[in-house]
Amino acid sequence: MATTVIPVQPASKPVNYLTNGFTLRSWLLTTDHKRISLLYLISVTAFFFLGGFFAMLIRLELLTPQGDLMHADSYNKVFTAHGMIMVFFFLIPVVPAVLGNFLVPLMVGAKDLAFPRINLLSWYLYIIGGLMMIHVLLTGGIDTGWTLYSPFSTQFSNTNVIEAGLAIFIAGFSSIFTGLNFIVTVHRMRAPGLTWDRLPLFVWANYATSLIMILGTPVVAITIVMVAVERLFHLGIFDPKLGGDPLLFQHLFWFYSHPAVYIMILPSMGVISELIACFSHKRIFGYKIVALSSIAIAVIGFLVWAHHMFVTGISLYAALIFSFITFFVGVPSAIKVFNWTATLYRGSISFATPMLYAFGFIGLFTIGGLTGLFLASLGIDVHVTDTYFVVSHFHYVMVGGVVMGYLGGMHFWWPKITGRMYPEGWAKLSALFVFVGFNLTFFPQFILGYVGMPRRYWQYPPEFQVLNILSTAGASVLAVGYLLPMIYFAWSLRYGPIASANPWGAAGLEWKTTSPPPTFNFDETPVVTWEAYNYDELEPKDHDGGSR
Numbered sequence: 001m002a003t004t005v006i007p008v009q010p011a012s013k014p015v016n017y018l019t020n021g022f023t024l025r026s027w028l029l030t031t032d033h034k035r036i037s038l039l040y041l042i043s044v045t046a047f048f049f050l051g052g053f054f055a056m057l058i059r060l061e062l063l064t065p066q067g068d069l070m071h072a073d074s075y076n077k078v079f080t081a082h083g084m085i086m087v088f089f090f091l092i093p094v095v096p097a098v099l100g101n102f103l104v105p106l107m108v109g110a111k112d113l114a115f116p117r118i119n120l121l122s123w124y125l126y127i128i129g130g131l132m133m134i135h136v137l138l139t140g141g142i143d144t145g146w147t148l149y150s151p152f153s154t155q156f157s158n159t160n161v162i163e164a165g166l167a168i169f170i171a172g173f174s175s176i177f178t179g180l181n182f183i184v185t186v187h188r189m190r191a192p193g194l195t196w197d198r199l200p201l202f203v204w205a206n207y208a209t210s211l212i213m214i215l216g217t218p219v220v221a222i223t224i225v226m227v228a229v230e231r232l233f234h235l236g237i238f239d240p241k242l243g244g245d246p247l248l249f250q251h252l253f254w255f256y257s258h259p260a261v262y263i264m265i266l267p268s269m270g271v272i273s274e275l276i277a278c279f280s281h282k283r284i285f286g287y288k289i290v291a292l293s294s295i296a297i298a299v300i301g302f303l304v305w306a307h308h309m310f311v312t313g314i315s316l317y318a319a320l321i322f323s324f325i326t327f328f329v330g331v332p333s334a335i336k337v338f339n340w341t342a343t344l345y346r347g348s349i350s351f352a353t354p355m356l357y358a359f360g361f362i363g364l365f366t367i368g369g370l371t372g373l374f375l376a377s378l379g380i381d382v383h384v385t386d387t388y389f390v391v392s393h394f395h396y397v398m399v400g401g402v403v404m405g406y407l408g409g410m411h412f413w414w415p416k417i418t419g420r421m422y423p424e425g426w427a428k429l430s431a432l433f434v435f436v437g438f439n440l441t442f443f444p445q446f447i448l449g450y451v452g453m454p455r456r457y458w459q460y461p462p463e464f465q466v467l468n469i470l471s472t473a474g475a476s477v478l479a480v481g482y483l484l485p486m487i488y489f490a491w492s493l494r495y496g497p498i499a500s501a502n503p504w505g506a507a508g509l510e511w512k513t514t515s516p517p518p519t520f521n522f523d524e525t526p527v528v529t530w531e532a533y534n535y536d537e538l539e540p541k542d543h544d545g546g547s548r
Contacts, residue, residue, distance in 0.1 A: 014514070014518070015518065015519070016419070016514065016516040016517060016518050016519070017032055017034045017035060017516055017517060017518065017519050018418075018419075018516050020032075020519050027039065029120070030120065031112070031116035031117055031119065031120055032112065032116070032519060033101050033102065033105050033112050033119060034101075034102050034417075034516075034517065036101055036120055036122075036123055037097070037098055037099075037101035037102035037417075038102075038417075040093065040097040040098045040101060040123060040126070041098045043123075043126065043127060043130065044089070044090055044093060044094050044097065044098060045486070047085055047089040047090050047130060048086075048090045048094075048482075049482075050085055050134075051081075051085035051086040051089070051090055052479065052482065054078050054081045054082035054085070055082050055086075055475065056475060056479065057069070057070075057078050057082075058075075058078060058079055058082060059441075059471065059472040059475040060472065061075060061078075061458055062458075062460070062468045062471070062472065063468065063469060063472050064465070065461060065462045065464070065465050067458040067459040070458070071458075072458050072459075073143065075458035076143035076145075076456070077140075077141035077142065077143045077159070079145070079456060080141065080142050080143055080144060080145050080146060081137055081141060081142070083145060083146030083147075084133065084142070084146045084164065084168070085133065087146055087260075088129075088133075088146075088167075088168050088171055088172075089126075089129070089130050089133065089171065091264045091398055091399070092175060092260060092263050092264055093126060093171075093174065093178075094402065094406055095264075095267035095268055095271065095405065095406050095409065096175075096178055096179075096182070096206055096209055096210075096213075096263075096267050097122075097123075097174075097178060098406075098410075099267070099271065099406070099409045099410070100178070100182065100206045100209075100267060101113070101119065101178070102413070102417060103202060103510055104185060104186070104202075104203055104206055105185060105189070105521060106509060106510035106513065106517065106521055107199075107200045107203050107508060107509055107510050108185065108186060108189060108190045108194060108199070108203060108509070109189075109190065109191025109194055109509050109521075109522065109525065109528065110189035110190070110191070110521070111520040111521055111522070112520070112521075113181045113182070113185050114181055114184040114185045114189060115177075115180075115181050115184065118177050118180070119177070119178070119181055121177060122173075122175075122177040122178050122181070123174070125170055125171065125173050125174040125177070126174040128170050129167045129168065129169075129170040129171030129172075129174065130167070132163060132164075132166060132167035132170065133164060133167040135163070136163050136164045136167060139160060140159055140160055141159055141160065142157070142160050142164045143157055143159045144161060145456065147253060147257070148161070148164075148165065148224070148227060148249075148253070149249065149250070149253075150227065150230070150238040150249040151239065151246055153227055153231070154227055154230040154231045154238055154239070154249075155231075155239070161227070161231060162227075162228045162231060162232070165224040165227055165228055166224075166228070168220075168224060169221050169224050169225070172217045172218075172220065172221045173217075173221075175213045175217050175263070176213055176214050176217050176218070178210070178213065179209070179210030179211070179212075179213030179217075180210070180214055182206050182207060182209075182210040183207065183210045183211070183214070186199070186203060186207050191509065191525060191526045191527065192525070192527045192528065193527050193529055194509075194528040197287075197288060197291075197532075198528060198530075198531055198532050199291070199532065200270075200273075200274065200508055200532060201270050201273035201274065201284060201287070201290055201291060201294075201532075202267075202270035202271060202273065202274050204270065204290075204291040204294050204295075205266045205267050205269050205270025205271075205273070205294050206266075206267055207294075208262075208294035208295050208297065208298040209262070209263050209266045209267050209298070211295075211298050212259045212260075212262055212263050212298050212301065212302075213263060216255070216256040216259045216260065216263075216302070217256065219252060219255050219256045220252070220257065220260075222252070223249065223252040223253055223256070226238075226249075226252075227249070230244075247309070247312055247313070247314070250308070250309055250312060251305070251306070251309075254305035254306070254308045254309065255302070255305045257308075258301060258304055258305045258307075258308065259298070259301040259302055259305075261301070261394075261397065262297050262298060262301040264398050264401075264402045265397060265398070265401050265402060265405075266294055266297060266298070267405070268402050268404070268405025268406060268409075269294070269336055270294070271405040271406070271408055271409035271412070272340065272358050272361050272362070272405055272408065273290060273336075273340070274412065274506075274508070275354045275355055275357070275358040275408050275409075275412055276340045276343050276344065276355075277343065277507070277533045277535065278354075278412070278504055278505075278506040278507070278535075279349060279350045279351075279352060279354065279355035279358070279504075280343055280344050280347025280348060280349050280350075281347060281348040281350075281505075281535045282343055282348070282533075282535055283343075283531075283532075283533040283534070283535060283536070284339065284340075284343050284532075284533055285339045285342035285343040285345075286335075286339045286342070287532060287533070289339065290335065290336055290339050293332035293333075293335045293336055294332075296331075296332040297329065297332045297333060300325065300328060300329040300332070303325050303329075304322060304325050304329050305322075306318060306319070306322040307322045307323065307326045307375070307376055307381070310322075310323075310378055310381045310382065310385065311381070311382055311385045319378055320378070323376050323377065323378055326372075326375075326376035327373060327376050330369060330372070330373060330376075333365075334369070337362060337365070337366060337369075340358075341362075352424070353408075353411045353422075353424060353427035353428055353430075353431055354408045354409070354411045354412035354504075355408075356408075356428060356431040356432075356435075357404050357405070357407050357408030357411065357431055357434075358404075358408050360400075360404045360408075360431065360434065360435045361400075361401055361404035361405050361408065363435075364396050364400030364401055364404060364435075364438065364439075365396070365397065365400065365401040365404075367396050367400075368395075368396030368398075368400060368401060369397065371389070371392070371393040371396065371446065372393060372397065374389075374393075375389075375390065375393060383450075384449050384450060386454055386455055386456075387448070387449035387450070387452065387453060387454055388445040388448040388449035388453050388454075388455055389446055389448075389449025389450055390455065391442075391445055391449065391455050392442045392443070392445035392446045392448075393446075395441075395442045395445075396442060399438075400442070403434070403482075404434070407431075407434065407485065410485070410489075411427055411485075412504070412506075413510075414489065414492070415499030415500075415503050415504075415515050416499075416510060416511070416515050416516070416517070418492065418493060418499075418515075418516060419498065419499050419514075419515045419516045420492045420493060420496035420497065420498065420499055421492065421496045421497045421498075421499050421503065422488050422489060422491075422492040422496055423491070423492070423496070426484060426487075426488045427485070427488065429484065430481050430484035430485050430488075431481075432481075433477055433478070433480050433481030434478060434481035434482065435481075436474075436477060437474050437475070437476070437477030437478030437479070437480070437481050438474070438478055438481075439474070440470060440471070440473060440477060440478075441471050441474030441475045441477075441478050442471070442474070444467040444468075444470045444471045444474075445467075445471055447467055448464055448467050448468070448471075451464075499515045500515065501514050501515050502515075503515075507532070507533050507534055507535055507538060509522075509528070512526060
């Protein structure tokens with residue numbers, strides 16, 4: 001009797017979110033939070049390098065005291081473009097939109113964010129705002145500085161103020177919708193057993209950030225509308241000749257823009273908590289107080305805006321009160337740094353690349369935070385206001401802190417996002433370049449500001465040149481440090497070793513699904529029965545290429 005041989009079909013590869021559709025339509029109309037995260041990753045990276053291009057133009061201009069590269073008007077437009085792109089289209093969205101979008105549903109055990117379509121709408125609003133800003137740059141630019149101070153922006157500037165404001169206005173709604181999505185997701189979609197005191201600190205940080213986004217962003221949106229109305233119809237909102245008050249603009253602008261600093265830095269603080277716990281293989285020291293310190297920063301951050309206005313003529317008593325509260329906001333930030341350091345004590349520390357970025361974050365953020373206390377002191381603030389001391393301070397906090405946290409997080413979760421490992425040696429070299437380049441760029445600017453070099457000047461006395469050359473040299477090193485991850489991350493997509501589900505031996509729900517995750521994150525809804533960062537109970541990691 002003849003037998004029929006049935007050919008054995010090769011096992012098909014499991015479908016994950018990356019392989020679930022390859023058409024352009026499947027990406028541009030996706031409601032999968034992980035794919036939207038990658039859309040944000042591509043777009044914020046493009047804006048980061050565009051903003052970085054303008055930063056390099058600034059540093060090249062300041063190589064010589066005479067202002068050889070461009071005229072004053074062009075310089076005004078270049079530093080305005082740098083500031084607006086970096087603040088509104090990179091620093092504010094980068095960690096929540098890229099890492100938060102990818103990780104918050106995974107970390108709380110949900111299949112997606114609460115409002116997937118609104119999540120996609122958020123990305124489109126971001127893109128529309130970004131394209132409008134590029135159109136502004138291509139049609140003459142804007143010269144007001146990223147702060148849009150009145151009366152220059154409302155009466156005197158002849159550049160594209162209204163269109164730039166509209167671009168920021170639209171991008172602001174992207175932030176509001178993202179924050180709303182995170183808050184509802186954390187409240188309504190946590191896995192069974194994932195109580196508030198078991199939430200990962202990254203989720204706590206994004207939750208606090210979301211509160212600032214939905215409470216603060218409408219204020220700056222209204223302020224921008226008022227600038228447009230004043231510019232078009234001269235109603236006298238900010239014009240004292242017509243009964244207005246130019247300081248009103250600054251009060252409204254900084255009421256949002258100082259909390260916006262915490263929109264930028266809080267998510268990175270959440271990343272650092274995850275890295276410190278994983279690569280010291282310990283529970284976070286004082287977990288609850290670290291979680292609550294995120295909320296404290298969000299609340300107190302709304303009470304300190306006038307420390308940007310000590311020299312504008314506000315009353316001495318008001319200045320004293322805002323000076324005191326500014327010192328007070330340093331307390332919850334210091335609690336985080338102290339507890340991270342205490343976590344490291346007697347930990348099983350690994351010097352993998354994400355941990356190097358965590359160390360870099362602590363160093364740069366501490367310098368930025370301490371120099372912020374100088375600016376909170378009335379006497380010192382009067383001396384260094386509008387000098388390079390201020391430029392250096394906010395770059396240490398907003399750029400050093402945010403980018404260190406972002407790059408640390410990208411290296412940590414890259415295996416989860418792509419299913420591939422990156423070359424560890426190149427990654428460590430990049431971390432070294434970023435840290436050295438950053439300090440060489442911005443530390444000389446503390447000295448420049450203290451000895452009196454004003455910000456936003458395209459010419460300066462010759463005695464400031466040596467420090468400016470050091471700063472420009474540092475910017476070149478920093479640019480190489482930022483370019484390297486672009487190259488080896490792209491390389492790893494094809495040639496990187498396959499990553500397992502949990503290459504770092506990390507705690508957290510996102511490590512209990514495959515790398516990359518399936519479309520709906522988990523095959524079965526997880527049930528949480530353990531405390532956060534239960535490293536004492538975890539098995540050693542399955543080593544597949546990551547180094548510990």
